[in-house]
Amino acid sequence: MGIFSKTCEYAVRAVFFIAQHTADGSRVGIKEIAVNIDSPEHFLAKILQDLSKRGIIQSVKGPNGGFYLDAQSLSRPLSDVIEAVDGGGIFRDCGLGLKECSSKNPCPLHHDFLDVRNRLQNMLESITIGQFNEDLNLGIVVLKK
Amino acid sequence: MGIFSKTCEYAVRAVFFIAQHTADGSRVGIKEIAVNIDSPEHFLAKILQDLSKRGIIQSVKGPNGGFYLDAQSLSRPLSDVIEAVDGGGIFRDCGLGLKECSSKNPCPLHHDFLDVRNRLQNMLESITIGQFNEDLNLGIVVLKK
DNA sequence: ATAATAAAAGATAAAAACATCTTTTATTAT
């Protein structure tokens, strides 16, 4: 287990890939995405269906169909993907699993965790889905292996 | 799912509780620990058995037996508990699940994640198991609810 | 020695996460 669930890792990698490959207005199919981000195709399909229903990504069926991102989606913060897939718990929940942990009723790690969580949240809120397109094109960053 | 597994959350809460209640050299039983950190007793027993085998906590069987911490254990960094239960992946693994993510072959979030992970690790390495005993005694911090 | 105590170990099970396969629906090109 990492910071995010496996499901969420696939989701983020897929969204970055879709961003890179549909910036020109085209679409990309589930098979191509799955192969290029190294994820199980049918499992990823479920994940993307869900993101599509939530309006975080777009899709069309049929020939020339596939997944894509409109301008609004490209400028969304990455945190929206995390929230959609894993929920916002990672940004809010107590690091030790306490239900009522707060500054008034803190667990021993409350203050330290607050700092780490806030940094993570700020980072993911300031990154947009589309911002790595060029780096991906140049091969400076990668989505598989 | 939080930052840590549920198992790990129980482990950390239990270790803090044991620290608080055995600083005087006494022992505390699994039932009392489970009730006071609000965890399933038999499940927690498994977790503590494992920590005991690894030498991170101490235990003795029989009457007046239970779990406790020696001086060395009290001064251990909390990161040792995390490493023992969840493994060190949280400090090292790629945030997007890539196997070979590195500064030479980075995922899009590599540099940002490196920062967050390092902060988390530094924090957990600089906190000791015994350092909250007084705050726990004073009720300034809590381990349940 | 014996009985009582409490952790250790073993067996089993429920729930959630992860994954696959098949059928249906929407869209496009002919």
Place this chain on the structure above:
DNA sequence: ATAATAAAAGATGTTTTTATCTTTTATTAT
């Protein structure tokens, strides 16, 4: 209209995590 395409939806299966219950072993007090 028809056939081809590709996502959506449904059914099912596997693995891991979380959890419970029972039996065994070590220790202590009598």
